[in-house]
Amino acid sequence: MNLPENFLTKMKNLLQDEYDDFVKSYQDEKSLALRVNSLKVPFDDFLQKSPFTIEKIPWVTEGYFYSENDRPGKHPFHDAGLYYIQEPSAMAVGELVDPKPGEKVLDLCAAPGGKTTHLASKMNQQGFLLSNEIHPARAKILSQNVERMGIKNAVVTNETPERLAERFPSFFDRILVDAPCSGEGMFRKDEEAREHWSLESVEHCHVRQLEILKHAAAMLKPEGRLVYSTCTFSPEENEGTISRFLEEHPNFEIEEVPTYKGFSEGRKEWVTNPADKIEKTIRLWPHLMKGEGHYIAVLKKKDVDVDPHLKLAQPKVDSNMLKHYKEFAKESLNFVPNGKYVTFNDQLYLLPDDSLSLHKLKVVRPGWHLGTFKKNRFEPSHALALSLKGNEVKNKWNLPLDSKEIISYLKGETLQATGDKGWYLVEVDGFSIGWGKLAGNCLKNHYPKGLRWMGNF
Numbered sequence: 001m002n003l004p005e006n007f008l009t010k011m012k013n014l015l016q017d018e019y020d021d022f023v024k025s026y027q028d029e030k031s032l033a034l035r036v037n038s039l040k041v042p043f044d045d046f047l048q049k050s051p052f053t054i055e056k057i058p059w060v061t062e063g064y065f066y067s068e069n070d071r072p073g074k075h076p077f078h079d080a081g082l083y084y085i086q087e088p089s090a091m092a093v094g095e096l097v098d099p100k101p102g103e104k105v106l107d108l109c110a111a112p113g114g115k116t117t118h119l120a121s122k123m124n125q126q127g128f129l130l131s132n133e134i135h136p137a138r139a140k141i142l143s144q145n146v147e148r149m150g151i152k153n154a155v156v157t158n159e160t161p162e163r164l165a166e167r168f169p170s171f172f173d174r175i176l177v178d179a180p181c182s183g184e185g186m187f188r189k190d191e192e193a194r195e196h197w198s199l200e201s202v203e204h205c206h207v208r209q210l211e212i213l214k215h216a217a218a219m220l221k222p223e224g225r226l227v228y229s230t231c232t233f234s235p236e237e238n239e240g241t242i243s244r245f246l247e248e249h250p251n252f253e254i255e256e257v258p259t260y261k262g263f264s265e266g267r268k269e270w271v272t273n274p275a276d277k278i279e280k281t282i283r284l285w286p287h288l289m290k291g292e293g294h295y296i297a298v299l300k301k302k303d304v305d306v307d308p309h310l311k312l313a314q315p316k317v318d319s320n321m322l323k324h325y326k327e328f329a330k331e332s333l334n335f336v337p338n339g340k341y342v343t344f345n346d347q348l349y350l351l352p353d354d355s356l357s358l359h360k361l362k363v364v365r366p367g368w369h370l371g372t373f374k375k376n377r378f379e380p381s382h383a384l385a386l387s388l389k390g391n392e393v394k395n396k397w398n399l400p401l402d403s404k405e406i407i408s409y410l411k412g413e414t415l416q417a418t419g420d421k422g423w424y425l426v427e428v429d430g431f432s433i434g435w436g437k438l439a440g441n442c443l444k445n446h447y448p449k450g451l452r453w454m455g456n457f
């Protein structure tokens with residue numbers, strides 16, 4: 001593996017005796033892992049049904065290593081949102097954000113959604129999760145992952161931290177800044193990160209990180225938790241960024257959090273003017289644990305803010321559309337999902353509790369997508385299917401994991417079926433995966449075209 005020369009020299013100076021072990025770790029295979037989505041499947045059920053060879057990751061409640069012979073990315077359980085494939089060190093971040101159901105949580109740099117889907121799983125569909133991504137194409141991928149994992153209480157935006165800070169002053173209980181960084185910790189798995197790296201990019205990232213943190217700080221409630229993480233080793237972007245941030249924000253302090261075997265301390269001696277307790281921040285090293293390089297700092301806001309005047313959402317909803325939706329819900333579901341509805345063009349959504357006005361923000365997903373209006377009828381969305389359980393619908397069509405039909409369904413083919421006419425929640429081994437519409441002994445396939453499997457399986 002070709003590692004940048006300047007990077008190696010810098011690491012040698014920093015790590016000294018440890019350097020040889022560090023460099024050797026680049027010859028090891030990267031660790032493969034997945035995180036079980038507790039919104040879709042209780043852990044015990046997953047362990048019983050898992051088709052993979054898995055082993056618990058000590059530092060993550062929901063995390064498991066899988067073996068290199070497994071292919072969890074191309075599996076019906078993946079499409080059903082039973083797990084998210086995620087780097088094992090990255091899972092430590094969600095554990096330390098530790099959001100609780102009912103809280104208001106912001107993930108400011110969220111795409112493609114590894115950590116957002118982890119936070120959502122811990123929130124258990126209760127509270128308000130704002131997942132933001134500044135790059136439009138990446139924000140779309142984030143939104144797709146929110147959908148695949150069956151998350152109901154997330155809003156996805158494509159905004160700058162600055163514009164969000166204007167809208168959400170002192171609002172969130174917890175904020176995650178998983179900052180854009182020079183990516184040194186990902187060199188083992190990401191060739192692009194190796195190619196784009198330079199000493200200048202490290203400095204550039206440090207400046208951008210401080211800017212993002214400044215806006216995050218303004219959005220946190222007093223006593224709230226701000227978690228900062230990177231996937232790089234450079235002290236400038238880790239202890240350096242945090243020390244500088246704390247200098248500029250004396251109303252924040254480093255919080256001590258429990259760590260695990262293989263986690264290391266922040267390095268005071270690697271920066272000038274280190275913040276008090278900087279050694280209580282966390283470094284994850286590839287030569288000391290089974291995972292890539294990461295840095296995590298958990299901060300607490302100490303001050304008491306003035307009451308910010310927040311503008312609650314006053315969503316607009318088309319009453320005709322709502323009528324059709326309620327008819328669909330009465331015919332096809334065992335309950336009517338309700339709350340604050342909002343219509344965007346021909347789409348119907350439910351806002352999470354505590355939503356503020358999203359007016360004039362770039363919104364990719366304003367909440368739980370329920371469906372679309374088409375010529376005086378309502379068509380349920382894929383997001384609705386993925387977040388429903390079998391006992392919540394009138395009709396369901398279960399396809400066993402080892403059946404040919406599940407692959408046919410994922411390819412978009414029509415299935416033979418008999419039963420009452422109408423919408424059926426299609427399941428794989430009891431887990432919702434999409435919709436089908438039954439008429440005349442055929443289950444018409446409503447698996448989204450863009451997600452359909454191609455080729456032979």
Ligand SMILES: C[S@@+](CC[C@H](N)C(=O)[O-])C[C@H]1O[C@@H](n2cnc3c(N)ncnc32)[C@H](O)[C@@H]1O
Nearest residue numbers: 109110111112113114115134135138178179180
């Ligand atoms: C480390 S990645 C996030 C990974 C994500 N949290 C996950 O777990 O899947 C950092 C993200 O920050 C975004 N970003 C880049 N510049 C930014 C800026 N100025 N403000 C906010 N986010 C930015 C990048 O597009 C990228 O998606």
